[in-house]
Amino acid sequence: MSAPVIVLGAGPAGLAAAEAASASGQSVLLIDENSAPGGQIWRGGPQRWRDERASRLWEALRARAHVTMLGGARVVAPAGPRALLLEAADGALTQPWEKVIVCSGARELLLPFPGWTLPGVTGAGGLQALIKGGMPVAGKRVVVAGTGPLLLAVAATVREHGGEVVALVEHRGSGDLARFAAKLALSHHGKLLQSLQLAARLRGVPYLRGASVLAAEGSGRIERVLLRQRGREKAIDCDFLACGFGLTPSLELAALFGCAVEQGRVGVDGAQRTSVQGVWAAGESTGIGGVDKALAEGRIAGLDVVGGAPNASDLRARGTAQAFSALLAQSFAPLPSLRAMCTGSTIVCRCEDVLAADLAPHTGWRSAKLQTRAGMGPCQGRVCGTACTFLYGWEAPGLRQPVFPASAATLALPQTLRVDTVARAHPESPQQQTN
Ligand SMILES: Cc1cc2nc3c(=O)[nH]c(=O)nc-3n(C[C@H](O)[C@H](O)[C@H](O)COP(=O)(O)OP(=O)(O)OC[C@H]3O[C@@H](n4cnc5c(N)ncnc54)[C@H](O)[C@@H]3O)c2cc1C
Known part of the structure; x- marks a missing residue:
């Protein structure tokens, strides 16, 4: 049996990728840090979905015994040259990989203004x-x-x-x-x-x-x-x-594999292949465009990973969705006037309580980080780094391994994940985890 195709992220892009790849009989392991599938837009799990596309994809995956979902497991770092380190509630795991589709989605762009750290x-x-x-x-x-x-x-x-x-x-x-x-x-x-x-x-x-x-x-x-x-x-x-103030692609997983990033998003070719052999990317991580773009790109990546080719309607759907993505970027990119919201006494790094006035004398992220501790708290610059790029034009802080915070136990004692054991966490019961 060939190694499973690993799909990271069970949002619309990941579900579409898993469905397209597994339709050929290829085994697929779908991993998400949330216990239920659906990602951002279809949050809450299958019982809450009202979008038929979500239910159709999930029903198709549930019907295939060669598709496995591992929910509640976050990918945090590489575990050797071709293996991933995962942190789950009941322990750390490693999973070897040959072919991976990164569908890690996006996060919000949060911009600081006086009082933005107040509860509520x-x-x-x-x-x-x-x-x-x-x-x-x-x-x-x-x-x-x-x-x-x-x-x-x-x-x-x-x-x-x-x-x-x-x-x-x-x-x-x-x-x-x-x-x-x-x-x-x-x-x-x-x-x-x-x-x-x-x-x-x-x-x-x-x-x-x-x-x-x-x-x-x-x-x-x-x-x-x-x-x-x-x-x-x-x-x-x-x-x-x-x-x-809009969304920004989540780049941690692409960084984990060393994929090239272009203009703040994972760079891909027409088949959704990244710069790293064996790694594809789809959905918001390749550029903000919404659910239609995520579905179309996920499907094209899933077909390509098993040597299939998209049909004309897949390509048309992606073309339309990517044109919408460009229109969104052009129409709603945050205007420079939003910088005026942030005054000198505004907290910019909320993990380390660093004020805008403390950051202003610096010319780049590195010196600001060394001298103020901005970006050194639990979020590791995920929030304030993007804000500083907008406020001061600084290059985004580089990502270091582990790309997400992980416990010392995770880094020290991972167990190897075997897909046959994960089979117990088949899509039928997304809450279930395994080790
Ligand atoms: C907060 C938020 C709210 C949104 N609300 C809406 C809305 O109401 N309507 C709308 O049209 N669009 C909304 N969007 C846009 C939405 O992201 C897209 O329309 C669509 O969900 C993109 O699908 P995706 O599969 O690319 O990403 P997502 O749906 O974001 O799926 C990515 C998945 O990857 C998983 N993941 C990421 N990193 C890891 C990791 N290290 N380990 C394991 N799993 C990981 C996440 O848990 C997530 O389930 C929202 C976006 C955000 C950020």
Whole structure:
């Protein structure tokens, strides 16, 4: 039996890749740090899914005995030349690999402003993930602020769960938004329809365009947010402020394999192959573009890994999704004016409490890190490193192994993972783990 194709990440890209690769009979091992499949957009597991594409992919995988899911296991480092080190709740494991598809998704770009570290202030997608995970927001007043279409999806989730969206604050002005809508009408009808449906679910919510956050205020937790719109300042009382300024590809797993990164995303060719032989990448890690791009790229990677070729409709779907991705980047890249949100007394590195005023004299990440400890806390610069790239134009901090924090026991005592033992954690029971 040939070694399994390993798919890292069970979001839309990973599920599509696993389905395409396993359709040929090839054994596939799907690994995710979450116990349930679905990634960001299909968070919460199969019983909560409303998107038929998710259920179809999962049903196909469940029906194939040669597909195995290992949930609740995070890949943290290499364990030798062609092996991965994984950390799971019940111990550390190593898994040899021959062919891997990296589908590691994206994370939010968090930008600092006064009060952003107060309890009750979260990322926009972060609040959505908390709600999907069961955090109650019924009766709570929520401000959703930042830029980009994710804000609409987050506001709709808040409303659906009984929260009151007291303001939706978009940094881009009406002109930019009208131009984006016109381009959707021209070549992305499905996306336009989705936006209109979201807008209908948000009827009555105050939509402040061309507005930005000045500060979050409160004693002990957020009580109000200060905003500026067209030169006028206003304060809005709230229980939560969810701020999103777009997404940024998660590059840790690609870094673990040594894959080339181009313009902040994993570089791939037309078959989704990375610069490293035996490693493919798909989904948000190769550029932010949403679920359709993740599905199309995942499918193409999954076919290529088993020597198959995509058909014309796969390539068309990817082309359309990548064009949408470029439109998103062009329409919602954070504007330089957002830098003004961060004042000298704003905390930039929240792990080590480093202020913007302490960072300003430095000319690059390395000297800032050495002299202020910015980026040396538990998140290892994942949040403040990206913020500093935006604020000061510094090159992103390089990633070191282990690419995610791991316990000393994990680094010292891994056991070798055997796919036949993992078979007990077949997709039928995604919660199950093994060692
Ligand atoms: C916080 C957040 C909220 C979002 N909400 C929406 C939304 O409401 N609507 C929308 O259209 N789009 C949303 N998106 C965009 C969304 O990411 C994409 O549309 C889609 O989910 C991308 O699919 P993907 O498979 O590329 O990545 P993801 O869905 O992010 O899947 C990546 C998977 O990789 C796993 N993973 C990463 N690193 C490791 C590791 N080291 N070890 C093991 N597993 C790992 C993760 O656990 C995750 O399950 C959101 C994105 C974020 C970051």
